[in-house]
Amino acid sequence: MDPVTRLGVVGCGLMGSGIVEVAARNGVDVRVAEATPEAFEAGRRRLTASLDRALRSHRLSEEERDQALTRVSFTRDLADMADRQFVVEAVAENRDIKTDVLRALDKAIEDPAAVLATNTSSIPVVDLAVVTERPERVIGMHFFNPVPVQRLVELIPALTTDAGTVRRTRGFAEQLGKQAIEAPDRSGFVVNALLVPYLLGAIRMVESGSARPEDIDRGMELGCAHPMGPLRLLDLIGLDTAQAVAESMYEEFKEPLYAPPALLRRMVAAGHLGRKSGRGFHVYDA
Numbered sequence: 001m002d003p004v005t006r007l008g009v010v011g012c013g014l015m016g017s018g019i020v021e022v023a024a025r026n027g028v029d030v031r032v033a034e035a036t037p038e039a040f041e042a043g044r045r046r047l048t049a050s051l052d053r054a055l056r057s058h059r060l061s062e063e064e065r066d067q068a069l070t071r072v073s074f075t076r077d078l079a080d081m082a083d084r085q086f087v088v089e090a091v092a093e094n095r096d097i098k099t100d101v102l103r104a105l106d107k108a109i110e111d112p113a114a115v116l117a118t119n120t121s122s123i124p125v126v127d128l129a130v131v132t133e134r135p136e137r138v139i140g141m142h143f144f145n146p147v148p149v150q151r152l153v154e155l156i157p158a159l160t161t162d163a164g165t166v167r168r169t170r171g172f173a174e175q176l177g178k179q180a181i182e183a184p185d186r187s188g189f190v191v192n193a194l195l196v197p198y199l200l201g202a203i204r205m206v207e208s209g210s211a212r213p214e215d216i217d218r219g220m221e222l223g224c225a226h227p228m229g230p231l232r233l234l235d236l237i238g239l240d241t242a243q244a245v246a247e248s249m250y251e252e253f254k255e256p257l258y259a260p261p262a263l264l265r266r267m268v269a270a271g272h273l274g275r276k277s278g279r280g281f282h283v284y285d286a
Helices: 014-025 037-056 062-070 095-108 125-129 163-175 191-207 213-223 230-237 239-253 262-269
Strands: 006-010 029-033 072-075 086-089 115-118 138-143 152-157 179-182
Touching (some): 006 095, 014 037, 014 138, 037 062, 037 072, 095 125, 115 163, 125 138, 152 163, 163 179, 191 230, 213 230, 230 239, 239 262
Parallel strands (some): 006 029, 029 072, 086 115
């Protein structure tokens, strides 16, 4: 199977910029779409800063950093995705936003064999696939944060996804140096179905006064050899994203363990979203 040489990525936030970086470092021409000038510039800064960190830590050379940057172009018009062979949408974890993006991409992309991948972490892929005229080419491709570091990608075929799309997506994941597992098209897939109850349980411990955030995190890091405690992980994911994932899973299964705790809702309402806002269960430097 021929490698992907022309990738489109819609959204250049934490996840999108990571996908862009990994693809560009692996020799892929990447076109990035963002909605506003502010998001456009923030995405460019995020990408450059991450590549500079890799340079400082000797994970790539100055020449490799510069080459990766030359492979990335930006646009505010989804029509500029017309020539892409593979497109990943990495916009906010919101069903309406994602369906609008996929409808627009479906109309814009000229190649009928092009794959449309959604980086959703919780929304059933079939719900997104059926808004397009090519549901057989739509698949879930769930990366993990931070994308340049985490090796796992979940592949989530919908009922409508054909076998060729699955093979193409698995090949692309391997092209990026990732290891892929196939997950069922149910909210939460494999990893979040196991992870989310654990994370929400840590929030409930804080909410009930059973333990302090720093003690919960230290306990899981030192007692269970987790590289990061659950509350620091929530801060890294983003509390707004965690709430959206939990709500989607609770909507599908009605399991109380998936219901977002009141403390999570209030922290999101207050804008305490974790690392990206400077404050979540822990406080971070700007």
